[in-house]
Amino acid sequence: MKSKSVERDLSPEKTEAILDGAMQEFLEHGYAAARIDKIAVAAGVSKATIYRRFPDKESLFTGLMQQLACKKELFNSTQLQSAQGDVTAFLKSLANKMLNNVADDPQVLTFLRIIIGESGRFPELARAFVQNIEKPILEAMTQYLASHPELELPDPEVAARAFMGTLIHFVILRDVLHSGDIVPMERDRLVDQLVKLIIK
Amino acid sequence: MKSKSVERDLSPEKTEAILDGAMQEFLEHGYAAARIDKIAVAAGVSKATIYRRFPDKESLFTGLMQQLACKKELFNSTQLQSAQGDVTAFLKSLANKMLNNVADDPQVLTFLRIIIGESGRFPELARAFVQNIEKPILEAMTQYLASHPELELPDPEVAARAFMGTLIHFVILRDVLHSGDIVPMERDRLVDQLVKLIIK
DNA sequence: GTCTATAAACAGATAGAC
DNA sequence: GTCTATCTGTTTATAGAC
Structure with a gap:
């Protein structure tokens, strides 16, 4: 009664190693081009050991990615931690944290590519x-904007979407699509003017 | 001296059929999962006929997609055709045309998935x-907004990015990621409030 | 120039030994 | 439970006939 569902006395260390290897391989090559063989090597186990815990390639992929899609740590490290300070400063710092988060971490970009691509x-x-x-991010943003009636926003939810949409679009163009030089835009300028656009 | 570079007396009809079949197959399955075999069947030719014009699978893929990435017709059918009427009405109609364009055409969505995924x-x-x-879209938008000084936009380029970014983000959430019900938003509401946010 | 048939390599999945 | 060796089907790419 101590095993959970299907898993039964399987080494948790190897399971972890497999998931790590799978993440590496899937993030680098996508689903179709990923090779079970490579995952086995990266994990330091045999293919049979993989197939003992996952019925097939697809299960391994979806299991892993679903797990990743829950790790909020990957993204919004700081989720509206403290709504202190004036609104302008807070929104700017929030935008900068979001942009830093993806700029620093190529894995986040690759993850976005997979999610959209697949x-x-x-x-x-x-x-x-x-x-x-x-x-969660959109809702928190909406909540925050709505809790500041002095902004006189006619629709905080749309304002939250504009805020997020502009930043994500910026990241997609610059980092995901490698086109920062084709449609150049200073990051600080975008953040400053975006905040002005929202709160004025 | 009448052949262009590598192509030499190859049936243009079959080349066209191959590109059509390749588009179908690549858009449906992505690069890695696409099968040359299927492309040949869809095009009504043999695999050898394909390999006579394209050195390998990758060349066929990049050649086709580069071609698609130039067909602006796929996207902005109406590119700021007439900047007539008041600004509000014009921006709303522009936003609606963009949203209609992708909502109607699943191929555009699939194309976006491939571009980002690969x-x-x-x-x-x-x-x-x-x-x-x-x-081109961003530049035209910027130009249009800048040509209306009565809007008193401190930074038309950022405004154009906010406009486009919000709409694209909306499309990605609703159509690309199949999540219109998870983060619901009335399309007319988004357009109306977005325009207000920009021009007020 | 195009097709049929085939080569050659590969990848997902498993049987059986330990 | 894990590994080695293998099976089976598939896939890119080409050689040779017409």
Whole structure:
């Protein structure tokens, strides 16, 4: 009665190693081009050991990605931690934290590529990402903006979307699509003017 | 002296059929999971006929996608055709046209998935997309906003990015990531309030 | 120039030894 | 429970016939 569902006396260390290796391989090559063989090598186990815990390649992929889509740490480290200070300063610092978070971490970019790239074949994965990552951020932003009536925002929810959408679009162009030089935009300028646009 | 570079007396009809079949297959399955076999069947030719014009799978893929990334018709059918009427009405109609364009055409969504999903392995493809699609739209938007000084926009370029970013983010959440029900937002409401946010 | 048939390599999944 | 060796089906790419 101490085993959870299917897993039964399987070495947790190897399971962890497999998930690590799978993450590396899937993030680097995507689903279709990822090789079970490579995952086994990276994890330091045999393929049979992988197939003892995961029925097939697809299960390994979805299991891993669903797990990743819940790790909020990956994204919003600082989720509206302290709504102190004036609104302008707070929004700027929030935007900067979000941009730093992806700029520093290439894995976050790769993760975004996979989520969007595989959203046609793995819609549930995309939905889990939105449910666990995007939705909480949007709701917190809306809440924050709505709690400041002096801003006189006619629609805080749309304002939150504009804020997030502008930043994400910026990241997609600059970092995901490698086009920071094609459509150049100073990061500080974007943040400053975006905040002005929202709160004025 | 009438052949262009490598192509030499190859049936243009079959080349066209191959590109059509390749588009179907690549858009549906992505690069790695696409099968040359399927492309040949869809095009009504043999695999050898494909390999006579394209050295390998990768060339076929990049050639096709680069071509697609130039077909602006796919996207902004109406590119600021007539800047007539008041600014509010014009921006709303522009936003609606953009949203209609992707809502109606699942191929556009699939194309976006591929561009982003493969941007790690095919950075030049991503850059071609930005150069030919995103950049012209952003520049035209900036130009339009800047040509209306009565709006008193401190930074038309950032305003244009906010406008585009909000709409694209909306499309990504609702259509690309299949999450319109998780983070619901009435389309007309978003457009109306977004325009207000920009021009007021 | 195009097709049929095939080569050659590979990848997902498993049987059986330990 | 884990590994080695292998099976089975598949896939890119090409050689050779027409």
